[in-house]
Amino acid sequence: MLHLVIADSELELVPKSIRNHPVVVNYARRKGKRPEEVLLDSTYHHTALKKLEDGERRGRPDIVHICLLNALESIADKKGLLRVYVHTRNDEVIYIKPETRIPRNYNRFVGLMESLFKNRVVPRDLELLRMEKKGLKELIDEIKPDGVFIMHENGELLKPQEFGKTLAEIHEPLVVVGGFSHGDFRSEILGKKISIYKAPLMAWTVVNEVITNFEHWVF
Amino acid sequence: MLHLVIADSELELVPKSIRNHPVVVNYARRKGKRPEEVLLDSTYHHTALKKLEDGERRGRPDIVHICLLNALESIADKKGLLRVYVHTRNDEVIYIKPETRIPRNYNRFVGLMESLFKNRVVPRDLELLRMEKKGLKELIDEIKPDGVFIMHENGELLKPQEFGKTLAEIHEPLVVVGGFSHGDFRSEILGKKISIYKAPLMAWTVVNEVITNFEHWVF
Numbered sequence A, B: 001m002l003h004l005v006i007a008d009s010e011l012e013l014v015p016k017s018i019r020n021h022p023v024v025v026n027y028a029r030r031k032g033k034r035p036e037e038v039l040l041d042s043t044y045h046h047t048a049l050k051k052l053e054d055g056e057r058r059g060r061p062d063i064v065h066i067c068l069l070n071a072l073e074s075i076a077d078k079k080g081l082l083r084v085y086v087h088t089r090n091d092e093v094i095y096i097k098p099e100t101r102i103p104r105n106y107n108r109f110v111g112l113m114e115s116l117f118k119n120r121v122v123p124r125d126l127e128l129l130r131m132e133k134k135g136l137k138e139l140i141d142e143i144k145p146d147g148v149f150i151m152h153e154n155g156e157l158l159k160p161q162e163f164g165k166t167l168a169e170i171h172e173p174l175v176v177v178g179g180f181s182h183g184d185f186r187s188e189i190l191g192k193k194i195s196i197y198k199a200p201l202m203a204w205t206v207v208n209e210v211i212t213n214f215e216h217w218v219f
Helices: A022-031 A061-072 A106-119 A136-143 A160-168 A203-218 B022-031 B061-072 B106-119 B136-143 B160-168 B203-218
Strands: A002-009 A082-088 A092-096 A129-133 A147-157 A173-178 A192-195 B002-009 B082-088 B092-096 B129-133 B147-157 B173-178 B192-195
Touching (some): A061 A082, A203 B160, B061 B203
Parallel strands (some): B002 B173, B147 B173
Antiparallel strands (some): A092 A129, B082 B092
16 A cells, blocks of 8 residues: 655645735635635735745645645556545645545635635545644654655655655555645655656656556556 | 647537526626636536536536646656647647646636637747647647557556557557546547556546656656
8 A cells, every 4th residue: 555645735724914915805705705714825825925934835725636636536546555645834634535536626626625624524424535633744653654755856866667666565655745846845754765857846747656656566 | 759639628618509608607707708708617617518419528628737737747748758739629739839837727727728719829929839720630640650549448458557668669659538527539530449447547547647657668
């Protein structure tokens, strides 16, 4: 079983300090929600983000969305060989049942995440998604993997297929992929740093390479 | 060079027969556009779609978006080994320069496609995306590939890595992936039908498997 953690994801509700900013107020009003109920989104809150620490990287639910669509529709997931977790910049962890069908439409996905932040589980009956206050280290300790690999620009350079083979040779490997577009991990993580390409890749590209090259050796 | 065609994609402007439907009129008004200028989108035009032929499969710009984000951010694309084309249900072809950075945000992508339908090239100076009236057969004749493979549920079952090897052994292979969620291809295509899994997969999952398993053998 491969455990995939999308870590330090830029997924959060609008922080308190910018809830009165006009772009946020108008955005929330258009959606019929209160500012504290909507996800921070760099596409719409750009001018407000400039006032926040790390503003240039925050508010990226799109990265989480694309990573999840790819992971949860992968062959590895369908074969029951994959578990996916989302860890956020504010140390929340989203547990996702492997049979979950993530909304294909981005706006619906955002609505689902807003509901998850509010209710902590969605839907109430099936509990396909569940959010807990938890740090990355705590999550990894809980999963108890047999090896932890951190996808990192400065890691040991391996061909994707070589890395896939490494993963397949371990009983319960765990791979950490950063759920952000630039900068480094905020969390401290103990594990082996791996790079699969000589230049930066998007988070979802790394997710695709890790999963398909893992599949290659286990099927 | 691998040529990837997302074929019979459910990407179109709202058809004439439903431009007066309330859900379409309201949707266009909210966007500040005329009904004939907006993309058909099953998420928002569901009740109007019921009145259309093939209504249950039409209006899926999201599938094209996710396929393009994956393909154009792949390692194969960065290495200059991939060309991607989108063919639509109304026989338009979108040519995409490999250096194109597709908007990550879905609503921005929809805006870009609406602009492309209107102006036929975007942006005007760089012409990263260009749309032409063209059938799938005509596109394939123009590319002149050394082999055509159609990803199809009823095709010959090959492991993804076996199929990747097949592709890598051909100088200019062309792979056709359906840009729709259910049903069959509408276009007639001459080529070898291939299946990489015993059950249906999402279009973007097939795109990911084809590209990463092709990379495996050529790097």
